[in-house]
Amino acid sequence: MKILYHITVLLQALCLGNSLKILVVFPLPGPSHFILGNSLARGLVEAGHEVTIVSPFEDKNPPKNGRYTSVKLEGAKEAIESTNENINMFDLVNVNPFTFIPFMNFMGNVITNTTLTNANFKKLINSDQKFDVVVIEQFKNDALRVLACHYQAPLVIISSMGANSWVNSLVGNPAPPSYIPDLYLSYTRNMNLWQRSVNLLMYLTKEISHRFFFTPAQNELAKKHFPKCVDENGPIANVSLLLLNSHESIDDPVPYVPNMVNIGGYHVNPPKSLPKDLQEFCDNATDGVIYFSMGSNLKPSDMNQESKQALLSALGKLKQKVLWKWDEDHLPGKPENVKIGKWFPQQDILAHPNVKLFITHGGLLSTTETIYHGVPILAIPVFGDQKMNAAKAVAAGYGLSLSINELSEENLSNSINELLNNSKYRDNAKRRSAIMHDRKVKPMDLATYWIEFVVRHKGAPHLRVAALDLTWYQYFLVDIVLLVGAVVASLMLASYLILKKLCCSKKPSRKMKKN
Structure with a gap:
C-alpha cells in the first residue's frame, strides 16, 4: 500500500506539472548532518520532485528513478579533519562554553570556503542548471545564502536543531534570554538569577562576535565567488521559510514567527527487521x-x-x-x-x-x-x-x-x-x-507542503515579519528610550532653571538700617 501511495503521488505530480527542481545543500562533513539532508532529499523525491543534493557524503543506495542527483564535496571531510587532527573530542567537555564562539566561527569559515572552492560545486554553479527553490542547512555558513540570488529562487533554511541564535535573526524571531537558554549552555528554561546572567552574557557575546567578526568574513567569501549577489548588507537573499529539526516533545515551547515550521523526527523511519x-x-x-x-x-x-x-x-x-x-x-x-x-x-x-x-x-x-x-x-x-x-x-x-x-x-x-x-x-x-x-500531518509531508507553498507563492513574502526591516536600535526601541530620556532630561533642566529664577527673584532685598 505504501508503494502504491508513492506511485500515485508521483504520477499526480507529473501529470499536474507540479514537479519542482530543488537544490539541497548540506555542507557540514558530519554523518548525522548527512542523515538529515539525505532524508529530506529522499522525501522530496518520493513526493515527485527532482532533487540535487550537495554534501561531503553520498547515499550508498540512492533512489533509482533518476530524480535524485548527488554532488559530492570531494575532500571536504578530510579538510575539516585536518584542522581537528590533534583534538581529542572528549577533552571538549572541559572547555569553557564561551570558547566555542570563536572556534565555531573559525570552523564555519573553513566549511564555507571549502564548499565554495570545491571543484564539483563550482561545476554545478557554472552549469546552466536551474532550480525552483534552494534549501540550505544553516550551520555557520551564511555566505551560501547567495545561492538563492544566483538561481533567482526562493530560499529555504533548515536548522539541524531547534530555534537558536544562528537562525532567529534570519526571520526576525524573538528569543528572550530570560527563559531561552543558549545551545552552548547546559541550562533549561527554568534559570536562576546567575544562569540568566550568564545566558545574557552569552547572548551579547555571540551577537557582537557574529556582527563584527563572523559576518564580515562570510560576506567577503560570498562576494569573492558571487560578486553580483552581494551588497553592503551581505548576501542578497530573503529567507522564505525556516524548517526546524525540532518538536514540542523534545524542545521547550518558544516563540515562532509564521514562516518557522517544526519538522523534528522527519528522518525517523518505520522500524525494520534487525540483522x-x-x-x-x-x-x-x-x-x-x-x-x-x-x-x-x-x-x-x-x-x-x-x-x-x-x-x-x-x-x-x-x-x-x-x-x-x-x-x-x-x-x-x-x-x-x-x-x-x-x-x-x-x-x-x-x-x-x-x-x-x-x-x-x-x-x-x-x-x-x-x-x-x-x-x-x-x-x-x-x-x-x-x-x-x-x-x-x-x-x-x-x-x-x-x-x-x-x-x-x-x-x-x-x-x-x-x-x-x-x-x-x-x-x-x-x-x-x-x-x-500525535500529529495530524507527518513531519516529512509537512516539510514538503511548506517548500511547495513558498514556491507557489513566489517566496511567500506575506509571511515575512516587519522586524527584518528594523535596525537593532529600532528593534530594541533604543531610539525611543533615548528620545524619551532626552525629553525628560530637557523638562527637568527647564524646570530647574525656572524654579531657580523664581526663587532668586523672590529673595527679599536687604536694606541697611540707619542708626
Whole structure:
C-alpha cells in the first residue's frame, strides 16, 4: 500500500506539472548532518520532485528513478579533519562554553570556503542548471545564502536543531534570554538569577562576535565567488521559510514567527527487521537490552582509561545484555554480556521491545529517536548542544545525566539501576513518545507542503515579519528610550532653571538700617 501511495503521488505530480527542481545543500562533513539532508532529499523525491543534493557524503543506495542527483564535496571531510587532527573530542567537555564562539566561527569559515572552492560545486554553479527553490542547512555558513540570488529562487533554511541564535535573526524571531537558554549552555528554561546572567552574557557575546567578526568574513567569501549577489548588507537573499529539526516533545515551547515550521523526527523511519545476529541477541535477552552509542563524531576508544574501566566494570555487573557501538575491532576487557560493533541500525534497535535503556552522548538525532520509540536515556554529554539536550531529558523526567568527568563504577551503576528499576523514567519516555506521534500531518509531508507553498507563492513574502526591516536600535526601541530620556532630561533642566529664577527673584532685598 505504501508503494502504491508513492506511485500515485508521483504520477499526480507529473501529470499536474507540479514537479519542482530543488537544490539541497548540506555542507557540514558530519554523518548525522548527512542523515538529515539525505532524508529530506529522499522525501522530496518520493513526493515527485527532482532533487540535487550537495554534501561531503553520498547515499550508498540512492533512489533509482533518476530524480535524485548527488554532488559530492570531494575532500571536504578530510579538510575539516585536518584542522581537528590533534583534538581529542572528549577533552571538549572541559572547555569553557564561551570558547566555542570563536572556534565555531573559525570552523564555519573553513566549511564555507571549502564548499565554495570545491571543484564539483563550482561545476554545478557554472552549469546552466536551474532550480525552483534552494534549501540550505544553516550551520555557520551564511555566505551560501547567495545561492538563492544566483538561481533567482526562493530560499529555504533548515536548522539541524531547534530555534537558536544562528537562525532567529534570519526571520526576525524573538528569543528572550530570560527563559531561552543558549545551545552552548547546559541550562533549561527554568534559570536562576546567575544562569540568566550568564545566558545574557552569552547572548551579547555571540551577537557582537557574529556582527563584527563572523559576518564580515562570510560576506567577503560570498562576494569573492558571487560578486553580483552581494551588497553592503551581505548576501542578497530573503529567507522564505525556516524548517526546524525540532518538536514540542523534545524542545521547550518558544516563540515562532509564521514562516518557522517544526519538522523534528522527519528522518525517523518505520522500524525494520534487525540483522539475524542482532535479532537473536535482542530476542534472547530475557532481562532486557541496553544500547550504548556515543554517536558518529565521538570515538569511544579516545576516552581515558579510567572512564573506559568504569564503563566495563559497571556494564559487566549487569544481568542485561549490552550492545556497545565501539570504533575498533577489539575491546580489551569486554564482559561476556557485551556485544560490540562499529555500526548498529540504531533506530531499529531502539524499536525492539526488549531495549530498556539507551546510554547516549545526548546528540539531537539520538534524542529524537529515543523519544520516538519511548526509551529512557542515560546521557553522557561532551560538547555542543549535547549538554543542553541532556539537561532537558533530566528536567522532563525521561533520563539522567553524568559528566564524562564523573564516570565511576559506582556512579554508573547507581544511575543505570535507577533508570532500570524506577518506572517513572520509562513512563515519561512513553508519554513524550505519544506526543511526538500525535500529529495530524507527518513531519516529512509537512516539510514538503511548506517548500511547495513558498514556491507557489513566489517566496511567500506575506509571511515575512516587519522586524527584518528594523535596525537593532529600532528593534530594541533604543531610539525611543533615548528620545524619551532626552525629553525628560530637557523638562527637568527647564524646570530647574525656572524654579531657580523664581526663587532668586523672590529673595527679599536687604536694606541697611540707619542708626
